[in-house]
Amino acid sequence: MSELDKKIQTILDDHVKRGVVGLSLAVGRPGKDIALYQSGLADKFKKTPLRGDHLFRIASCTKSFIATGLHLLVEDGKVDLDEPITRWFPKIPKGDKMPVRILLNHRSGLPDFETAMPMISDKVWTGQEVVDFAFKHGVQKEPWHGMEYSNTGYVLSGLIIAHETGKPYSDHLRRRIFTPLGMNDTWVGTDEKFPKAREARGYMHNDDDDKPQWDVSGAGAPVEGVWDSTEWFPLSGANAAGDMVSTPRDVVTFLNALFDGRILGRKQLAEMKDNIKPAQFPGSNTVANGHGVLVMRYGDIDVKGHLGQIPGHTSIMGRDEKTGTTIMLIQNSGAGDFESFYLKGINEPAGKIFHAVRDHG
Numbered sequence: 001m002s003e004l005d006k007k008i009q010t011i012l013d014d015h016v017k018r019g020v021v022g023l024s025l026a027v028g029r030p031g032k033d034i035a036l037y038q039s040g041l042a043d044k045f046k047k048t049p050l051r052g053d054h055l056f057r058i059a060s061c062t063k064s065f066i067a068t069g070l071h072l073l074v075e076d077g078k079v080d081l082d083e084p085i086t087r088w089f090p091k092i093p094k095g096d097k098m099p100v101r102i103l104l105n106h107r108s109g110l111p112d113f114e115t116a117m118p119m120i121s122d123k124v125w126t127g128q129e130v131v132d133f134a135f136k137h138g139v140q141k142e143p144w145h146g147m148e149y150s151n152t153g154y155v156l157s158g159l160i161i162a163h164e165t166g167k168p169y170s171d172h173l174r175r176r177i178f179t180p181l182g183m184n185d186t187w188v189g190t191d192e193k194f195p196k197a198r199e200a201r202g203y204m205h206n207d208d209d210d211k212p213q214w215d216v217s218g219a220g221a222p223v224e225g226v227w228d229s230t231e232w233f234p235l236s237g238a239n240a241a242g243d244m245v246s247t248p249r250d251v252v253t254f255l256n257a258l259f260d261g262r263i264l265g266r267k268q269l270a271e272m273k274d275n276i277k278p279a280q281f282p283g284s285n286t287v288a289n290g291h292g293v294l295v296m297r298y299g300d301i302d303v304k305g306h307l308g309q310i311p312g313h314t315s316i317m318g319r320d321e322k323t324g325t326t327i328m329l330i331q332n333s334g335a336g337d338f339e340s341f342y343l344k345g346i347n348e349p350a351g352k353i354f355h356a357v358r359d360h361g
Contacts, residue, residue, distance in 0.1 A: 004360040005035070008353055012039035015349045020333040020342065021203050021226070022050040023349070026248030028256050028326040029357065034249050042200040042332065044226065053185065054200040055245050056330045057235065059308030061317050062244040063154050067104050067292020068258060069172050070157050071268040078164045081271065088160050097143040100160070101271075103153035104291035106279065109145050110152040111138025117237055119311055119336075120218050125190075125236040127159045147279040147289065151241035158240025169240055181257050186246040189235025194245045200332040202312015204229040205342040207335065229312035229334070242310055251317050251328035255305065259319045259326070273304050281307070283338030285347050294318075298351030301358065309334060314343055316350045325357045 001009075012023045022040030029035075036052035073079040081101040089095050094109070102108045113130060116137035125133075134152045141148070161169040170188035178186050187194035203226040219227050235243040257263050264272070272291040279289040284307055288295035296303045296318060305318025308330075315330035329350050335342035 004356060005037075007356045007360075008037055009039070011349050011352045011356065012037055015331075015345070016040040018341070018345070019205070020331045020345070022200065022333075023329065023331045024050050024052065024054060024056065024200070024248050025330075025353070026052075026252040026328045027353070027357065028252040030324040034252050036249060040331075044201065044203060045223070045228075050200060050332075052249060053198065053247060055185065055194060055198045055247060056200055056315065056332065057189070057202065057242075057308075057310045057313045058244050058246050058251060058315055058317075058330065059238065059242040059310035059313060060151075061251065061306045061308040061315055061328075062238070062240065062242045064258070064292040064306045064317075065173055065177065065244060065254070066154050066157050066161070066169065066240045067272055068177065068263060069161050069169060070100070070104065071264055071272060071291070072172075072176050073161065073164050075265060075268055079160065085156065085160075088163055089156065092156075093140060094143055100157075101291065102143055103150075103157045103160075105277070106147050106150045106153065106289060107144050107277075108150050108153045109141035109143045109148070110150050110156075111135050111140045112149070112151050113138060114151050120232045121234060121237065123234060123237065125234065125239060127155050127162070127190075127239050130155050130237065130239045131159075147277065149281055151238070154241040155239045161240075177254065177263060181253055181263075183246070183250040183253055186244065186250045186254075189243040189245050190239055199230065199245070200313075201228055202230045202232075202310075202332050202334065203227065204232075204311055205333055205335050205340070207337065207340050207342075226333075233311045238310060242308065248328040248330060252326050255317060255319055255326045255328070259304075259321070283309075283340075283344040285351070296347075296350075298347070298354055301351070301354050303350075303354060309338075309343055314346050316346055318350075320354050320358065323358055325354060327353055329353065 038050035113134035158169040170191040285296040303318035308315040317328040
């Protein structure tokens with residue numbers, strides 16, 4: 001084991017010692033094979049150690065895939081980023097003021113559904129049902145009023161992909177991204193079945209035992225301070241905003257191909273990662289965003305990628321463009337509060353990993 005390997009393993013082990021159940025990491029460096037690291041458990045109560053092939057719900061990291069899929073359709077000449085979304089959604093209020101790109105850059109003003117969506121449910125959702133739910137429970141604002149994180153914009157993006165290809169967006173992602181890149185451990189949870197026996201169990205923590213951070217009715221009592229949330233939330237409820245299941249290795253494979261220009265041409269890749277505006281998101285190090293890309297700052301290192309949060313799984317993926325280092329770090333611990341250690345805390349090891357690789361040279 002190299003000194004860098006030892007340092008990275010220590011970073012993961014130290015974070016697990018602070019209370020998260022487990023961490024899984026993939027690191028891609030130019031000219032080297034993707035390296036895998038794990039610490040902690042895939043199943044807290046069966047004491048099953050994490051392996052590199054354990055699956056995780058990557059949550060909003062899905063957005064980078066959806067944005068890439070939509071940009072592929074722009075390259076195909078089927079979609080124009082600057083045309084109004086009324087071509088597909090004539091009944092959406094203020095749709096004539098919303099070009100396609102506004103669905104991807106979090107400035108649409110569309111009502112969101114995340115905070116109102118039941119966390120514990122067995123309902124199977126369609127994309128249109130999720131959008132309708134957002135309009136029923138959220139508040140719409142003016143387009144271009146400012147950056148406000150929009151899950152609804154990505155659900156609509158998935159519906160555009162489905163309309164233009166005549167098939168679910170999962171088919172488009174599989175044909176154009178997963179299969180060509182050999183991503184054999186990646187699935188779109190809304191439409192595709194995945195091997196649940198390989199999924200790392202997800203756990204929800206509560207920082208204050210006297211005041212749960214979410215509605216736990218129907219969840220039962222916590223065991224050893226955590227709720228097993230693996231079956232709580234249907235992936236179709238996140239839809240194109242966050243329904244994918246994958247491994248750290250597959251996600252790094254995707255990011256390497258994306259940033260190296262092997263999926264999109266130069267113009268559309270620049271639209272995604274370089275056409276950025278100031279942004280922020282609670283519990284994160286986000287300082288700017290593009291299309292399906294967040295810019296996260298760790299000291300003097302800016303990382304372009306995304307974060308993901310879904311009951312029981314929390315993730316950060318990204319590329320340090322100065323060194324070409326790409327990582328996917330994901331833990332099977334989560335919480336209901338964006339400022340909780342069990343969500344926000346993952347930024348600390350992520351930053352340390354990027355700095356360790358850069359310092360190693």
